[in-house]
Amino acid sequence: MTHKVHSKAFRIKGMEDFNIRGFYGKDMPKYLEEDFLIKDFLRKKLSEASVANIEIEHSANKLNIIIETARPGLIIGRGGEGVEILKKIIEKKIYDIKSPAKTKAPARQIKIDIKEIKNPWVSAMLVAQMSAQQVEKRMPFRQVLKRNIERVMQNKEVKGIRMEFSGRLNGVEIARKEWLRQGRMPRQTIRADIDYAIAEAHCTYGVIGVKVWIYKGDKFE
Structure with missing residues (x-):
């Protein structure tokens, strides 16, 4: 029997890397709670800041x-004050839970790096977020499908895209699934950069799921 596998999890060993990296030791459950x-x-x-991905790296005394x-400007703020506010809130949240950082000295230093995505139309997460927002604004899902797929395929680095909507599409009584593909999509090829x-x-009539493969x-290597 076949099984549905997350496209990134399928490629972690060969082509992808984990979003959370570091050595936890005996305190792994506490650190995982902290990361979540x-x-x-x-x-x-x-x-509202168009965040595509969040990665966490642990070292001896640093996070x-x-x-x-x-949209890095929304996060950084004027003079970097936005990042400093995030640091203080994260420090407080880490201290509030029973994490290793609370019980062991020295306390870890928190550093936040902001990476700008110059073209949001080549990021699957940002395309999925924009598509979901358009559906929430009552745009017909087929129009969203066709328009966004055409917009993504205008980029030279994109070789193919598949987009899927599922749920009570356009508010109908029976939930269903519809998808559209353009270009190549070798989902079973491990070396494929997907x-x-x-x-x-x-929406008012329920939740619509949006999946995007680019x-x-x-x-x-």
């Missing part, structure tokens, strides 16, 4: 958070 809390807070706090966004993301559109060619 940080990522959950940042996704909610920066929901490095890398945020990939298409960016995959999921987003949700919260194929950018093959990776050769």
Whole structure:
């Protein structure tokens, strides 16, 4: 029997890397709770900042958070005050839970790096977010499908795209799934550079799921 596998998880060993990196030791459960809390807070706090990805790196006495966004100015703020506010909130949240950082000295230094995504139309997460927002504004889902696929395929680095909507599409009684593909999409090829993301559109008649696959060619190490 076949099984559905996350496109990035399928490629982690050969072509992709984990979003959370570091050595946890015996305190792994506590650190994982801490990482989940940080990522959950940042996704909610920066929901309007077009955040594509959040990576967390652990070292001996440092915690490095890398945020990939298409709107870095909204996060950084005037004179970097936005980043400093985020640091203080994260420090407080880490201290509030029973994490190793609270019980062991010295306390870890938190660093936040902002990476700008210059072209949001080549990021699967940003395309999924924009599509979900358009559906929430009552745009017909087929129009969103065709328009966004055409916009993504205008980029030379993109070799193919697949976009899928599922749920009570246009408010009908019976939930269904519809998808559209343009170009190549070799989802079973491990060396294929496929960016995959999921987003949700919260409408008055229910939740619409949005999935996006963007194929950018093959990776050769």
